[in-house]
Amino acid sequence: MNAIGTAAAGIAASSVRFDETASRIAGDATGRTSDQDLAKSAADLAAETIDFEANVAVLRTGSRMTGRLLDILV
Numbered sequence: 001m002n003a004i005g006t007a008a009a010g011i012a013a014s015s016v017r018f019d020e021t022a023s024r025i026a027g028d029a030t031g032r033t034s035d036q037d038l039a040k041s042a043a044d045l046a047a048e049t050i051d052f053e054a055n056v057a058v059l060r061t062g063s064r065m066t067g068r069l070l071d072i073l074v
Contacts, residue, residue: 003062
């Protein structure tokens with residue numbers, strides 16, 4: 001299992017979903033959105049932030065593990 005590759009893919013996917021959610025919050029061409037849509041989008045934005053942070057933590061851990069493995073091998 002490649003933790004670094006998996007985390008990088010997760011970060012990329014989370015970034016795309018974050019951008020899509022931010023666009024929904026910005027509204028359509030007329031700038032109108034419903035309150036319900038805004039509340040759901042705000043919750044989605046918070047969830048994407050947490051997802052992004054979790055993937056960064058996996059990336060850091062994978063990097064540390066690789067570094068320690070290299071230290072052992074050298």
